[in-house]
Amino acid sequence: MLSEDRQQLILKELALHGSLNAGEFAAKIGTSGMTIRRDLAVLAERGLLERVHGGAISSGGQSGPGTSRSTTWRPGGRRPLATIGMIVPSASYYFPGVIRGAEAAAQEVGVRLVLGVSNYSGPEERRQLKRLYEHGVDGILVTPSGQSLAGTETLGLLAEAEVPVVVVERSIDDALDHGRLESVRSDHVRGSEIAVNHLLGLGHHRIAICLREDSPTAPQLIDGFHLALQRAGHSRDDSLVRNMPRAQNDPQAHRVMVDGILSWCARSQVTAAIVHTDEDALQFASACQERGTRIPEDFAIIAYDDEIAALGAVPLTAVAPPKYDVGHQALVMCLNRIGAGRGATSALQRVNLSPALVVRDSTQV
Numbered sequence: 001m002l003s004e005d006r007q008q009l010i011l012k013e014l015a016l017h018g019s020l021n022a023g024e025f026a027a028k029i030g031t032s033g034m035t036i037r038r039d040l041a042v043l044a045e046r047g048l049l050e051r052v053h054g055g056a057i058s059s060g061g062q063s064g065p066g067t068s069r070s071t072t073w074r075p076g077g078r079r080p081l082a083t084i085g086m087i088v089p090s091a092s093y094y095f096p097g098v099i100r101g102a103e104a105a106a107q108e109v110g111v112r113l114v115l116g117v118s119n120y121s122g123p124e125e126r127r128q129l130k131r132l133y134e135h136g137v138d139g140i141l142v143t144p145s146g147q148s149l150a151g152t153e154t155l156g157l158l159a160e161a162e163v164p165v166v167v168v169e170r171s172i173d174d175a176l177d178h179g180r181l182e183s184v185r186s187d188h189v190r191g192s193e194i195a196v197n198h199l200l201g202l203g204h205h206r207i208a209i210c211l212r213e214d215s216p217t218a219p220q221l222i223d224g225f226h227l228a229l230q231r232a233g234h235s236r237d238d239s240l241v242r243n244m245p246r247a248q249n250d251p252q253a254h255r256v257m258v259d260g261i262l263s264w265c266a267r268s269q270v271t272a273a274i275v276h277t278d279e280d281a282l283q284f285a286s287a288c289q290e291r292g293t294r295i296p297e298d299f300a301i302i303a304y305d306d307e308i309a310a311l312g313a314v315p316l317t318a319v320a321p322p323k324y325d326v327g328h329q330a331l332v333m334c335l336n337r338i339g340a341g342r343g344a345t346s347a348l349q350r351v352n353l354s355p356a357l358v359v360r361d362s363t364q365v
Contacts, residue, residue, distance in 0.1 A: 001031065007039050008081075012335065014049055014058045015081050015109040021055040080112035082338050084331060085132035086141040087116045087125055088168075093277075094305060094323065095143070098168060101327025102141060111335060120145040122154060129157050139164045139334040141327075147216035150174040164337035166330045170216065172350065182337065184330040184351045186321035188217050191355035192224025195274045195302045195319050198357055200232050204272040204300060206240075210261060210284070211276040211304075213243035221276055221304065240270070244280065258287045265299070272363075274319075276304035282312045285362065289313065301362045315360040322353045329353070 106113040118125035149155040159179035167183040275281035281303035303309035306320035
């Protein structure tokens with residue numbers, strides 16, 4: 001391993017943990033303690049760390065609670081430990097939380113984060129991927145615009161990447177044979193189960209799930225919905241899944257569609273619904289009030305996403321995916337992989353993080 005590569009790994013270790021034992025680190029990367037001590041001396045001369053007995057600590061003192069690390073990168077500051085590109089489909093709904101988590105992790109460890117937004121466009125996400133490659137980023141975080149990477153041109157680009165790639169909030173189960181992809185995502189199957197179990201516990205026996213048919217999250221939510229009902233002894237009933245076509249720029253058509261679903265619920269003795277997204281869930285709540293349907297006495301609603309669910313006239317119970325944690329863990333995972341190919345043999349990872357239920361007025365009397 002080249003000295004420059006070893007020194008970059010040393011700085012990464014200090015950024016992540018604040019301190020380093022020379023002997024243990026030498027064993028970890030497969031070199032001698034003397035070699036590491038020479039590297040520490042070089043880095044100390046450059047002011048990038050402080051030597052202590054047996055190893056080193058981050059420059060500026062021992063890292064710990066309440067202590068800022070000098071390795072944190074800011075525009076105009078010292079050279080970042082690495083530059084990681086991040087591409088998301090949207091910066092206005094859902095993904096701001098993911099971005100904040102990645103940004104916080106980047107600041108903690110002295111990494112520069114470069115953001116691109118694809119607006120759910122496959123060609124645009126590929127254009128931005130190529131741009132990041134050309135700019136020489138050290139790693140990639142990407143949320144593809146579609147629910148599956150299989151057979152897409154984007155997968156081809158990711159498979160060719162010469163830097164670590166972490167797929168964020170999408171499954172890579174059907175793309176495992178292409179490149180060395182890792183993933184971090186919310187376990188939306190579990191999130192849907194949590195919502196169903198909450199409603200079953202409140203005594204609801206007929207529960208519907210309503211979601212946009214073009215949502216990349218929809219298939220996982222449907223799987224969790226059926227799984228929870230079947231575990232509770234209910235037979236599978238596909239009519240309880242209500243797909244909502246997107247009425248582009250036509251609020252009146254959307255209101256009519258929501259009202260039609262509520263009329264079907266009344267006829268079918270459905271007393272509760274899980275609605276994805278928050279915007280649609282608030283529309284359902286508004287339509288219930290216009291019909292004189294009481295929430296939650298006559299009809300209970302759980303929103304899925306918890307972006308604006310608390311802001312309705314009736315604050316909505318919601319399933320909250322761990323968006324911040326997803327972004328934070330994705331960046332740390334990518335950083336851990338940077339440079340690992342030169343000495344480490346750690347297995348590729350696929351991490352699912354569980355959502356949480358936030359109970360509000362729409363399911364509590």
